[in-house]
Every structure is written in structure tokens, then in C-alpha cells.
Amino acid sequence: MRITQLTVDNFRNHKHTTLQLDTGVNVLVGQNAQGKTNLLEAIYLACVGRGWRTTRDSEMVQFGQERALVQVSAVKNFGTVEIAIQLGLGLKKSIAINRVPIAKVAELMGQINCIFFSPDELKLVKETPADRRRFMNIDLSQIDKTYFYALARYNKILQQRNAYLKTNNNPRELSIWDEQLITQGKIIIAKRQAFIQKLTPYVVAKHQELTGGNETITLTYETCTDLAQELSAARERDLRLHTTTVGPHRDDIAIAINGQDVRIYGSQGQQRTAALSIKLAELDLFTAITGERPILLLDDVFSELDSNRQARLLKAITNTQAVITATDAPAIGKIFTVKNGTARL
Ligand SMILES: Nc1ncnc2c1ncn2[C@@H]1O[C@H](COP(=O)(O)OP(=O)(O)OP(=O)(O)O)[C@@H](O)[C@H]1O
Numbered sequence: 001m002r003i004t005q006l007t008v009d010n011f012r013n014h015k016h017t018t019l020q021l022d023t024g025v026n027v028l029v030g031q032n033a034q035g036k037t038n039l040l041e042a043i044y045l046a047c048v049g050r051g052w053r054t055t056r057d058s059e060m061v062q063f064g065q066e067r068a069l070v071q072v073s074a075v076k077n078f079g080t081v082e083i084a085i086q087l088g089l090g091l092k093k094s095i096a097i098n099r100v101p102i103a104k105v106a107e108l109m110g111q112i113n114c115i116f117f118s119p120d121e122l123k124l125v126k127e128t129p130a131d132r133r134r135f136m137n138i139d140l141s142q143i144d145k146t147y148f149y150a151l152a153r154y155n156k157i158l159q160q161r162n163a164y165l166k167t168n169n170n171p172r173e174l175s176i177w178d179e180q181l182i183t184q185g186k187i188i189i190a191k192r193q194a195f196i197q198k199l200t201p202y203v204v205a206k207h208q209e210l211t212g213g214n215e216t217i218t219l220t221y222e223t224c225t226d227l228a229q230e231l232s233a234a235r236e237r238d239l240r241l242h243t244t245t246v247g248p249h250r251d252d253i254a255i256a257i258n259g260q261d262v263r264i265y266g267s268q269g270q271q272r273t274a275a276l277s278i279k280l281a282e283l284d285l286f287t288a289i290t291g292e293r294p295i296l297l298l299d300d301v302f303s304e305l306d307s308n309r310q311a312r313l314l315k316a317i318t319n320t321q322a323v324i325t326a327t328d329a330p331a332i333g334k335i336f337t338v339k340n341g342t343a344r345l
């Protein structure tokens with residue numbers, strides 16, 4: 001899969017920008033605050049239906065404007081796809097695939113898959129469990145619609161249950177939500193379990209490549225063993241703390257190198273290498289599952305890596321379309337200069 005063209009109108013600091021992308025590496029070069037990351041965010045929006053840095057669509061509309069438009073054309077194994085997303089102040093976003101409007105964001109999922117990689121992701125290993133859950137959620141939503149729906153339902157029920165817990169204290173009434181929470185929660189848990197299981201061999205292989213085979217990495221999905229039983233056992237505590245204390249919204253991924261928890265004991269370098277292995281493994285897993293190589297979006301990643309890791313990263317993405325932002329042009333790829341909300345070859 002590859003993107004051939006990106007066009008944005010009134011999107012963040014871009015009034016009107018069009019890029020014809022190359023099959024391989026594309027580099028967006030420019031000083032700070034010129035609009036490089038904004039262009040990656042536009043691509044991300046066309047892939048997953050939401051912004052990278054915000055959940056509020058209106059933030060992406062250019063200041064002083066009413067509407068923003070993002071259009072992305074891509075070539076897939078079987079034909080082409082054109083995504084158009086219009087964002088408006090105080091309006092629900094409208095999305096069209098090949099000019100046909102869709103009713104639900106879920107229909108957009110999987111049309112164009114991307115993997116976003118920023119310095120924040122290099123912290124994936126040492127950051128909070130919420131970051132690792134987000135990683136699973138974004139990936140699974142792109143490759144599995146059932147997951148996307150289950151997660152949306154789960155979050156809604158969880159919100160209602162938590163709202164009840166804020167002001168009420170009848171443990172029996174909680175069962176209204178628990179049944180649905182368990183149904184959706186079990187789907188989420190099973191799919192995450194399978195995802196981590198499938199991802200692990202790819203992570204192990206990438207990590208061996210990056211470390212020269214000196215270290216062995218393992219990933220373990222940490223969740224409840226019996227959601228129904230643990231949820232009912234936690235009722236008293238939930239009422240006391242006014243929130244739902246068990247469930248997949250509290251899950252984590254344990255990452256160990258040579259048996260030691262990297263989240264806690266890993267050096268900065270080990271944590272970064274582990275994160276890099278996970279991101280590169282995602283590329284291979286997506287390809288294996290969907291039959292299409294996803295597009296890699298790299299935001300400011302090169303400046304964060306030493307030359308050794310940079311070289312290995314470039315080697316790992318030779319058969320991948322990538323859009324990279326940087327302040328200094330590397331000696332590769334098709335280079336666009338981004339300046340004050342415009343991009344030129
Ligand atoms: N809705 C908006 N309307 C207009 N401008 C916006 C909007 N949202 C963000 N901006 C502006 O976009 C500018 C550039 O953002 P961007 O993050 O793309 O920069 P960048 O080129 O990636 O810079 P850096 O190298 O620092 O990461 C910022 O100055 C910001 O104020």
C-alpha cells in the first residue's frame with residue numbers, strides 16, 4: 001500500500017498544500033513550527049479518522065476558518081482508494097471513501113493503514129500503562145473492526161458505570177452495567193491476548209537484529225484472569241473509590257529483557273531499542289495480517305537515535321513507504337521543504 005497524493009486545505013497552518021509522494025522514503029524538511037508534523041497528522045487522520053495530537057477535530061481547522069479538508073489517494077494491491085475528510089467547527093466530521101460518504105468512522109479503518117512513530121513512542125516502554133494500551137488499541141482498531149466496536153461500547157459502558165459510582169452506592173445496581181462490560185471486555189481481552197502473541201515473534205526477531213543477538217526480549221500481556229469474578233469481587237472497593245478498578249482499561253504489557261522488567265530496570269538505551277523493535281515488528285505483523293505493507297510515519301525520530309540505530313532503522317524500512325520529518329535533510333528519499341504552511345520540492 002502506498003499514498004500517491006496528499007492535499008490539505010485550511011488544515012492547521014496549511015492554507016493549501018499538495019504533495020505527490022514517492023514509493024519509498026519521503027522527507028519533510030524545515031525549521032521548527034513550519035508545519036511538518038501537521039502534514040503527518042493529516043495522513044494519520046485519513047488512516048484512523050482522528051488527529052494524532054488531539055481528539056478535538058476543531059483544533060485541526062485553521063484558525064479563523066470554518067472548514068478543513070484532507071484528501072489522500074492511495075494505491076493498494078487491488079485498486080486505488082481515495083479518502084476525503086472534512087472537518088468543521090461545531091460539525092461532525094464527514095468522511096468519504098471513493099467519493100461515497102460513510103456513516104461510521106469504523107468503515108474508514110483498514111482502508112489505509114499507517115504506523116506513527118515519534119519520540120513519544122520511543123518512550124512506549126517506560127511510559128504509563130495507558131500508553132501501552134493506546135498502542136494496542138490503535139493497532140487493533142486498524143486491523144480488526146470487531147475490536148474497534150467492542151472498545152467503543154466498552155468505553156461507553158465504563159463511562160456510565162463510573163458516573164453511577166460517583167453519586168450512588170447500591171452494589172446490586174452495578175450489575176446492570178457489569179453484564180455488558182463483561183461481554184465487551186472479554187472480546188477486548190481475547191483480541192489483545194492474540195495480538196501480543198502474534199506480535200511477539202516479530203519483536204524478538206527485530207530485537208535480535210538490533211542488539212546483535214545479545215538480548216532476549218519477551219512481551220507478556222497483563223490482564224485479569226476472570227473478568228466476571230474479579231469485577232464482582234471489586235464492587236465494594238469500586239463503590240468506595242467511586243471508579244471501576246478492574247477490567248481491560250487497566251491492562252498493561254510487561255516487557256522483559258533477559259528476564260528483567262525493562263519498564264523498571266531497563267537503561268534508556270535498552271528502553272529505546274525495545275520500543276524500536278516493537279514499532280518495526282508492527283510493520284511486519286500488519287503486512288502479514290493484511291497482505292499490505294502499512295505506511296510508516298516518522299516524526300522527528302532520527303534526531304533521537306544514534307547513527308547505529310538510524311542505519312538499522314533505514315535498512316529495516318527499505319521496502320516500506322515512509323514519510324519522515326526532520327530539521328536537517330538526510331541524504332535519502334524525495335525531499336520536500338516545509339516553510340510557513342507550504343511544502344515545495
Ligand atoms: N488550527 C491551527 N491553525 C493554524 N495554525 C495552527 C493550528 N494548529 C497548529 N498550528 C500551528 O502550526 C505550526 C506548525 O506546527 P507543526 O507541529 O507542524 O510544526 P513542525 O514543522 O513539525 O515543527 P517542529 O520541528 O518544531 O516539530 C505551529 O506554529 C502551530 O501554531
Ligand SMILES: [Mg+2]
Pocket residue numbers: 036037038299300325
Ligand atoms: Mg514537528
